[in-house]
Amino acid sequence: MEWIEALHIIFMVTWFAGLFYLPRLFVYHAMATDELSKERFKVMERKLFFGIMTPGMILTLAFGIWLLVSYAWMAFKDSGWLYAKLALVAVLVLYHIYCGKLMFDFKHDRNRHGHVFYRWFNEFPVLILFAVIILVVVKPF
Ligand code: HEM
Structure with missing residues (x-):
């Protein structure tokens, strides 16, 4: 299980x-004024979003669920920190999806926010x- 945790x-x-x-990148993209920079940011954003993020x-998520199914659910199902963590992870997934939406807006030159918003x-x-x-480390409750 240590290997799965390391991969997680x-x-x-x-x-x-x-x-x-x-x-x-959105901060700099929102500040860019010339076409060349904007097109370069679009490529960087797409590669980062689909290639890495x-x-x-x-x-x-896959290795986290593997850990949960293999031992952690039985060990921690009465611990509040696990549910709090999973709720925060769900929020993070929504943030990720919203990042994808913002990326598509930039791609089609439909960005509506300024650089301060992105900061x-x-x-x-x-x-x-x-x-x-x-x-996960302190397990406070
Ligand atoms: C579906 C999502 C996820 C599931 C089901 C999940 C589940 C787990 C489980 C069961 C463990 C082992 C806990 C233990 O034995 O103490 C673990 C460890 C860990 N998880 Fe996740 N996790 C998820 C997402 C995340 C995310 C998004 C992060 C970071 C923000 C994260 C950070 C960590 C860390 C740092 C550890 C190591 C804790 C330690 O060894 O003390 N996990 N995860």
């Missing part, structure tokens, strides 16, 4: 690399990361 953490880091960097998410939007996964790591 490796792909979680991969997923978060994208969750942190894609909204950063989405596989990272799918594999994190705040970028902070959200940081909060989720802090909360989930504290829940």
Whole structure:
């Protein structure tokens, strides 16, 4: 099971690399004025979203569910931290999907937000990361 947990953490880091960097690209993309820069951001965003972030998410969830089914459900089904973690993970998946929607808006030059919005939007996964790591490591309840 240690191998599955290691893979779970490796792909979680991969997923978060994208969750942190894609909204950063949105900040710069929202500030870009010339066509060449905009087209370059579109390619970077697409490759990051489909090549790194989405596989990272799918594999994190797959190995997480593997851990849950193999032992953790029986061990922790009475622990509140597990349900709190799963709820936060569900919110993170929604954030990921919303990132995909924003990426498509940029792709079709339909972005409606300014760079300040994306700077705040970028902070959200940081909060989720802090909360989930504290829940799984400290197991406070
Ligand atoms: C479907 C989603 C997920 C499921 C079902 C799941 C399930 C699990 C389970 C069962 C464990 C083992 C817990 C233990 O034995 O103490 C674990 C460990 C861990 N998970 Fe997840 N997880 C999911 C998503 C995530 C996400 C999104 C993150 C990061 C934000 C994450 C971070 C971690 C970390 C850091 C550990 C290692 C904890 C330790 O060894 O102390 N997991 N996960």
